Amino acid sequence: MLTLLRRRAVSSVIPLLVVVLGVFFLARLTGDPANLYLPLSATPEMRAEFAARNGLDDPLISQFGDYLAQVAHLDFGESLRTAQPAGEAVLRAFPATLQLAGWTMLLAIVGAVVIGSLAAYRPNSATDRIASFLSSTAASVPDFWIAIMGVLVFAVTLGWLPTSGTSGAAAWVLPVATLLIRPFGVLVQVVRGAMVSALSAPYVKVARAKGASEPRVVFGHALRNAAAPALTVAGDLAVGLVNGAVVVETIFGWPGIGKLMIDSVLQRDFAVLQAAVLLTALAIFALNILVDLCHGLLDPRVRQRAAA
């Protein structure tokens, strides 16, 4: 297990560096932030001063070197927009997204296991067809549209929920539901597929013959074997939540890292963008490692391969 962990950590360093490098240079290819931060009437001297003060007049390579040296000291630079440390802004926003994504995945997984198992229990029954239809719809609905419709229906028309914001439990419903809908739809189908084949496997027949109760057969024996593929997909879906978080946080005014990222892209706020991407990449690598560990726990063959 530890070998696996170590190996994964080492193999994550290169992609992480590529991400940092890519964001750094791509961000700078998209135009001069001075155009956004200085008035349109600014003189050339003002532009030169702005570039000098923010270290944007050095060659790109030396800018990058300086940046890496800074990051080594855990200094992520200063936001152009707010003149605050970029690291602070990112750390302030991160928990909000983590909680949103955490609840979303939790509900998506629990819901998908229940519904997917029910659908798989009697393939081609009415339950199965309804579940399949709804889940494939859910998997393909654009989140932006769902978010706006949710506001119109549940907040404006029915008045059951607040339109947006973060105050009170009711404010969680629309953002979580919007973010949930795609991973939930995909997972139901994955769980269903895996359960259908697991339920027809020989060991299920053996368990039934031994007189195990039906729930125990489904949620004990079969689900344990169906969990591995579902877990892999769930990991990928959790990574995909970064995209969803941008949309959901922007619409609902959720102060998370998705909103921060999109704002810093639009505002050419390099330091904040770099810090946000770095932290997100780290979180994704950590998540992947976590998924692998769970895999190992579920599937002895993975453990043997890792130890070999």
Add this chain to the structure above:
Amino acid sequence: MVASLAVLLAASGCSVAGADPIGGGPDTLRIVLPEEPPTLEPCDASLTATGRVTRANITEALTEREPSTGRLEPALATKWTRDSATSWTFTLREGVTFHDGSPFTAAAAAFSVKRATDSGIDCNVDGYIFADSELTATPVDDTTLRVTTAKPDPILPLRLSFVEIVPTSTDPDSRVREPVGTGPYRIDEWNQGRYLRLKRFPGYWGKSPDFAAATYVWRAEGSVRAAMVTNNEADVAIGLAPEDGAGDRAVEFATNEVSYLRMDATKPPLDDIRVRQAVNYAIDREGLVTAVFAGRPTGQLVAKGVTGHNPRVRPWPYAPERARGLVAEARADGVRTDITLTIIGRNGIYPKAAEAMEVVQDGLIKAGLKVRIKMLDVNAWLEYLLRPFPAGDTGPTLLQAQHGNQAGDAAFTMAQIYGSEGAQSSYGTDALDTLIERAQLASGGKRQKAFADAFAHQNDKVVRDAVMANMTGLLALSPKVRYRPDPSTNDEMRLADMRRAD
């Protein structure tokens, strides 16, 4: 997996959901903005996102421009006189205190002017209002301030309406996020990313405003902002488009924003004035403001109320036949009207920006020109707006642009947009440059006339732009509030002007 997620959730610790910040009862005004102010730094008050919260609410200036009349009114200065071409004396208001209890004096005024215009902070106000002009502010005694300028500056008191006054205890060398001012409201709590709350300042020198507190929140999506008012989550929502669905809660108002197309008059076929006139005749402005965006057709870049606005400059009429005739005439004289023009558009510059350009394209094609559209995001578009223009041959361009003169004097429009060397200028003429320079040095009625003449000259003799419309703004108000927006509402939203409806 589930277990680990539960752990993640538990570990994420501090909760997002808190007490309802935007509540606060009938005494609190709840305002939803398109974006969070990046900072409340007073010397960045010319930035819309900052100024609309800061100006006249938290901090005040020596003078204040009345947006509807364009007149300059006393604020922290009660009167001012011009002693010579380069020197002014301001008499300051007595009995004014800052939110921290310290008295407002000439020393604070002098400090604020220096901090905004001559410090290492790189203030937005400095670049926007003072550009490269030098000025010195000296306290004569507690209530008298002398301001001298390196060059004669007839509109110095107007420029000073952008210098927000802060106490001498403010950091002189770096930006402050939460300033102390003399305004009717002080900062109560700023929970970054979530809300900003101001509360009434009991020591305010002027009339106490109606609402005891104001809470700002921000939502990027216009339809969500509108829904917050209809859903009674907010009392004021700004920056709305007609399709955002504010219904009968919506209030329309004239802004100082004018939409226009800048023509690249240095390249054929746009280097021929007949083609530029044809472009103007070919645009159906009435059609645009009825079907695409909200506004009123206009023929010049500054709105009514700005010094230099010329009421005699009318919007160009829609005359497709004349447009076709002019293009044919130019073609007969050997002008290369077969060269494709590129409209450089900017997504989101105003509602339905792309549709507006399609309407323009259609008109120009009917007039006999070849036109394609390239819609860009703001940063790529800025490269085309500002000198030096992008290298590489894009051919002749028409740039979709919008100009809002929030300072109230044509000096903040003319030189940079129509001067031959202006930062946003694609083309100018010597004759127009002379008119602009003359106007900038004039004062009073002469100034008004000189700038008005320059606008007329541009429209008759230069025709570099196709000016389209003076844009209409839209906000939504809850039944709790009475508020009459004015042309500067987008840049300066005075809470004291918001009254209780009951």
